[in-house]
Amino acid sequence: MERIYFDYAATSPVHPEVIEVVHDAMINHFGNASSIHHLGRDSRRMMDNAKKVFADSIGAKPNEIVLTSGGTESDNTAIIETAFAREKEGKHIVTTVIEHHAVLKPMDYLEKLGFEITYLSVDKYGMIDLEVLKEALREDTILVSIMYGNNEVGSLSAIKSIGEIIVESVSTAYFHTDAVQAYGLESIDVKKESIDLLSTSSHKISGPKGIGFLYINEAIHLPSFMLGGEQEMKRRAGTENIPAIVGFQKAVEIAQLTKESRRNEYDSFSHRLIQRLNDQKVDFEINGHPDSRLKHIINIWFKGVSSEKLLLLMDLSGLAISAGSACTAGNIDPSHVLIAMYGKESQRVKESVRISFGIDTTMKSIDYLVTELIKLTNKLKK
Incomplete structure (x- = not known):
């Protein structure tokens, strides 16, 4: 796999x-x-x-x-x-x-x-x-x-x-x-x-x-x-x-030489991801600022889908994503960032995942990611 x-x-x-x-x-x-x-x-x-x-x-x-x-x-x-x-x-x-x-x-x-x-x-x-x-x-x-x-x-x-x-x-x-x-x-x-x-x-x-x-x-x-x-x-x-x-x-x-090209590439990854989710009528929202944001990070609330379960199923499909900071990996405590932004009772806290891009990310891998996200979020909602 x-x-x-x-x-x-x-x-x-x-x-x-x-x-x-x-x-x-x-x-x-x-x-x-x-x-x-x-x-x-x-x-x-x-x-x-x-x-x-x-x-x-x-x-x-x-x-x-x-x-x-x-x-x-x-x-x-x-x-x-x-x-x-x-x-x-x-x-x-x-x-x-x-x-x-x-x-x-x-x-x-x-x-x-x-x-x-x-x-x-x-x-x-x-x-x-x-x-x-x-x-x-x-x-x-x-x-x-x-x-x-x-x-x-x-x-x-x-x-x-x-x-x-x-x-x-x-x-x-x-x-x-x-x-x-x-x-x-x-x-x-x-x-x-x-x-x-x-x-x-x-x-x-x-x-x-x-x-x-x-x-x-x-x-x-x-x-x-x-x-x-x-x-x-x-x-x-x-x-x-x-x-x-x-x-x-x-x-x-390397980062200084490739900064602008990577920013543009990561931006195109985000747009592709969002467009395909919208095309398939997935119920989601983006967490954080829509414009003033780091290009390599996109945090998504999949409404009605447990982020913990989604992470596990994505991992079984060979895809590594996150529900928050790496320093809280393995910790079931909710994200202090999402709580601060949306409140402790918000469903976003338990239904959001973080996707981030880097040197090996390609448009082909983005398409596979979206296909699995659509399939698995539909499965978990049912």
């Missing part, structure tokens, strides 16, 4: 060109980047080249890039270290109710330590009210953390407007955004969008797992989240993973 993957928002297969550079680095570039001999200098050169690629991709400077193990570490570092570094200035933080758990759990941790967290609600499209954000900002607000694009429904935040509001407010809050889903597909410019801290992860863009970066504006000085050596200019201890770093670099280079 052929297996077809539609869960790229959870993770993505590694691009063949990425595998090549990782393999080469493992064999030929194994020196410790902190060593002064030629093997160490070789690794340092490769790491510096990668940082320049990462920085250029978001309009930053290489010295503003801190290598991490991925999105979770980047989010935790940005939030927890900002809180500890600035608690004498204030203990108020603003975020939203639909953030990834890598943001929400650090917020919960800080609340237990006496920090005050304001959780902004969202509308049915997964968007915050910018006027409510303005009202939430105070003189003692030290951090605002709002994701660039939602990992479950794909809704894009008004990041530039949010950045402007923070800059113009009475607060001196840092602006952090979890850009894990948006990075590689959206055009991000940290300076133009007034972003102080930004999190990314390699494995979402067909790079290796276990590597990412945190952008930290050069005017900000945060202590190291990891304690040990003095790597990353004392901002992140631990021997740098050169094979993963150069693999991430290659994935970013």
